[in-house]
Amino acid sequence: MSTLTPTTPAKPARGIRSTEAKAPRAQRESPFARVSAMVVMGVFTIYFLVPIWWLLVAASKNRSQFNSTNPLWFADFSLFENIGNLVAYRDGVYLKWMLNSALYAGGGALVGTIIAGMCGYALAKYNFPGRELIFNVVLGGVLVPATALALPLFLIFSQISLTNTFWSVFLPSLVSPFGVYLSRIYASASVPDELIEAARLDGAGELRTFFTVSVRMMVPALVTVFLFQFVAIWNNFFLPLIMLRDETLFPVTLGLYAWNSQVNQIPVLRDYVLIGALLSIIPLIIIFLLLQRFWRNGLSAGSVK
Amino acid sequence: MSAPAVPLTDAPGSAARKRPRAAKPAKAPGAKPRVQHTGAILAFVLPFGTLFALFYLVPIGYAIYQSLLVIEREGTFGQATEVFGGLTQYILVFQNGPFWESITRVLAFGAVQVPIMLGLALLFALLLDSPLVRGKRFFRLAFFVPYAVPGVIAAIMWGYLYSPNLSPFRAVTENINFLSADLVLWAIANVVTWVFVGYNMLIIYSALLAIPTELYEAARLDGAGQLRIAWSVKIPLIMPAIILTAIFSIIGTLQLLAEPQVFRSFSSAVTSTFTPNLTVYSTSSIPNFNLAAAFSVVLALATFILSFTFLKFTQRKEAK
Numbered sequence: 074m075s076t077l078t079p080t081t082p083a084k085p086a087r088g089i090r091s092t093e094a095k096a097p098r099a100q101r102e103s104p105f106a107r108v109s110a111m112v113v114m115g116v117f118t119i120y121f122l123v124p125i126w127w128l129l130v131a132a133s134k135n136r137s138q139f140n141s142t143n144p145l146w147f148a149d150f151s152l153f154e155n156i157g158n159l160v161a162y163r164d165g166v167y168l169k170w171m172l173n174s175a176l177y178a179g180g181g182a183l184v185g186t187i188i189a190g191m192c193g194y195a196l197a198k199y200n201f202p203g204r205e206l207i208f209n210v211v212l213g214g215v216l217v218p219a220t221a222l223a224l225p226l227f228l229i230f231s232q233i234s235l236t237n238t239f240w241s242v243f244l245p246s247l248v249s250p251f252g253v254y255l256s257r258i259y260a261s262a263s264v265p266d267e268l269i270e271a272a273r274l275d276g277a278g279e280l281r282t283f284f285t286v287s288v289r290m291m292v293p294a295l296v297t298v299f300l301f302q303f304v305a306i307w308n309n310f311f312l313p314l315i316m317l318r319d320e321t322l323f324p325v326t327l328g329l330y331a332w333n334s335q336v337n338q339i340p341v342l343r344d345y346v347l348i349g350a351l352l353s354i355i356p357l358i359i360i361f362l363l364l365q366r367f368w369r370n371g372l373s374a375g376s377v378k
Numbered sequence: 379m380s381a382p383a384v385p386l387t388d389a390p391g392s393a394a395r396k397r398p399r400a401a402k403p404a405k406a407p408g409a410k411p412r413v414q415h416t417g418a419i420l421a422f423v424l425p426f427g428t429l430f431a432l433f434y435l436v437p438i439g440y441a442i443y444q445s446l447l448v449i450e451r452e453g454t455f456g457q458a459t460e461v462f463g464g465l466t467q468y469i470l471v472f473q474n475g476p477f478w479e480s481i482t483r484v485l486a487f488g489a490v491q492v493p494i495m496l497g498l499a500l501l502f503a504l505l506l507d508s509p510l511v512r513g514k515r516f517f518r519l520a521f522f523v524p525y526a527v528p529g530v531i532a533a534i535m536w537g538y539l540y541s542p543n544l545s546p547f548r549a550v551t552e553n554i555n556f557l558s559a560d561l562v563l564w565a566i567a568n569v570v571t572w573v574f575v576g577y578n579m580l581i582i583y584s585a586l587l588a589i590p591t592e593l594y595e596a597a598r599l600d601g602a603g604q605l606r607i608a609w610s611v612k613i614p615l616i617m618p619a620i621i622l623t624a625i626f627s628i629i630g631t632l633q634l635l636a637e638p639q640v641f642r643s644f645s646s647a648v649t650s651t652f653t654p655n656l657t658v659y660s661t662s663s664i665p666n667f668n669l670a671a672a673f674s675v676v677l678a679l680a681t682f683i684l685s686f687t688f689l690k691f692t693q694r695k696e697a698k
Contacts, residue, residue: 102508102509102510102604106510106604107510110505110508110510110511111510111511111512113501113505114502114505114511114517117498117502117521118517118520118521120572121520121521121523121524121572121575121576122520122523124524124532124535124536124539124572125523125524125527127535127539127546128535131538140544144545144546145546188425188426188429189426191421191422191423191425191426192422192423192425192426192427194422195418195419195422195423196423199413199414199415199418199419199422200413201413201416201419202413207423207427210435211430213682214430214434216625216629216681216682216685216686217434217438217678217681217682218629218630218632218633218678218681220633220635220655221441221633221674221677221678221681222433222434222437222438222441224441224658224659224662224667224670224671224674225437225438225440225441225444225671225674226433226437227662228440228441228444228667228671229436229437229440244429244432244433245433247429247433248426248429248430248433248434250430250434253426278418279415279417279418279421279422280418280421280422283422304525304526307528308528308529308530308636310528310529310530310635310636310639311635311636311655311659314639314659315659315662326528326530326531326636327530329530329531329534330530330534330639330640333534333537333640333643334642334643336643337643346534347538350531350534350535353528353531354526354527354528354531357526357527358523358526361522361526362519
């Protein structure tokens with residue numbers, strides 16, 4: 074490491090990268106503190122990763138080896154064969170579930186983020202009567218859990234024969250009160266009034282100003298809102314459980330749950346549940362990795378307040 | 379009420395008025411200040427507002443309405459009709475032993491699991507923020523990965539890990555039955571902790587990153603150790619983030635559903651009224667929608683009151 078002295082002028086606020094650059098200060102800490110810190114981190118790394126490792130290993134085995142070989146190490150590597158079987162099972166219903174999840178979560182989070190961003194922006198940047206009232210009602214919405222709404226939504230949707238449809242899961246997923254909250258906080262802090270004023274003088278309309286100028290400054294917040302809404306919809310269980318009967322509309326979580334409850338009657342499903350579980354977590358991991366630069370910045374905005 | 383008597387006032391801080399306003403004298407002294415860009419504001423707020431009203435406010439109202447109805451039949455085989463029943467359903471809710479047992483169960487769950495989870499999250503965040511740990515990027519990611527696993531999938535996975543015959547840790551699970559009536563609640567607590575520690579760690583860690591370095595540079599020069607800095611400088615500054623994670627955890631605990639529902643296929647100890655939300659679900663599949671709606675309303679109210687009280691309580695403490 075370099076020979077930077079601790080007298081390096083302090084920055085006003087630390088970026089993500091600068092923490093790694095401060096490493097030379099570590100020399101001052103006692104070796105005992107450093108070793109015990111690393112031991113703690115190491116032990117918990119095992120705790121967090123071993124279940125996923127086991128899932129990967131289990132999904133790569135064929136049935137006879139599942140119980141007869143070391144459960145934490147590979148036997149004959151038949152992961153791709155297993156995936157092939159899973160995808161072929163019952164005319165590819167698993168792929169249909171993954172596609173459904175992608176539609177519910179991708180579409181829902183995209184539309185939901187846009188409308189939450191617009192609403193939060195208006196609450197931050199315009200003065201109008203009822204503004205605080207709207208904000209407080211929405212904040213109350215953050216505290217009302219989505220699961221509490223699932224049953225009344227089901228009752229309403231069954232009045233208008235909308236249960237057991239794509240829309241019965243998609244439409245309620247669009248609403249993200251937390252997204253409005255985060256967008257408002259972030260827009261207040263990061264979109265300067267002068268900029269909006271300048272766009273107005275240039276003759277741009279309000280909506281146009283938002284979509285061409287302000288959105289750019291809100292990107293970290295919007296990516297954060299998108300990600301967390303995506304995860305919330307992808308993980309949502311109660312709403313589809315209560316709304317959907319038709320297997321071809323299931324998201325992947327509900328599908329795997331349904332298979333898992335039938336394992337005792339149809340033992341082959343156990344293999345498919347494990348492989349399907351492994352495949353179903355890969356998209357989220359990829360999305361988090363791709364977008365991590367954005368959402369880490371957005372997160373801090375929400376917690377500062 | 380506070381509308382100025384002088385006409386032609388704009389909202390404070392509004393844009394420079396270029397055009398002389400057309401002579402439209404204010405008719406009443408109560409005339410409201412004119413709002414600029416009304417059309418744009420509506421366009422921004424209405425899409426979310428409409429959906430929020432349709433899928434948040436209306437369901438809440440409808441649940442309350444449904445919870446006030448009772449089913450009446452003429453004779454044993456007569457037509458069933460819904461009639462207004464006042465608080466009949468709520469009396470049934472309060473007399474329902476299993477429901478209150480399930481509330482007690484999730485409260486016990488929360489009292490143990492939430493402090494453990496947030497304590498670990500805080501510890502990891504502070505370690506990541508200290509100069510003690512190398513390879514921060516790796517640990518940050520490794521601890522966060524479980525959050526990408528949906529609750530249902532995590533529960534299925536751990537269900538196998540706990541199982542006496544299929545677990546890779548059979549030496550342990552053959553001797554300790556994690557799926558027994560005594561332990562299954564804590565087995566579920568472990569699943570929830572496993573999924574959410576990394577998520578909470580990241581929220582707290584981002585708050586730590588936002589603290590300006592000079593705030594504890596001074597403490598360091600005075601010879602304060604990492605532990606001291608963490609305790610007296612960092613933790614007080616990130617209290618809002620910790621409170622935020624605590625509120626979300628409290629809400630999540632009262633809403634427990636996916637994990638216990640999955641565990642029902644691994645353990646007979648998880649009944650159909652194990653958590654409040656499972657009670658709602660099993661009541662609605664009887665079907666007894668009116669009672670289920672009353673359960674939902676009571677649960678939502680309890681959640682709201684609990685998280686709101688927590689918020690107020692911690693804010694008052696902060697102010698001191």
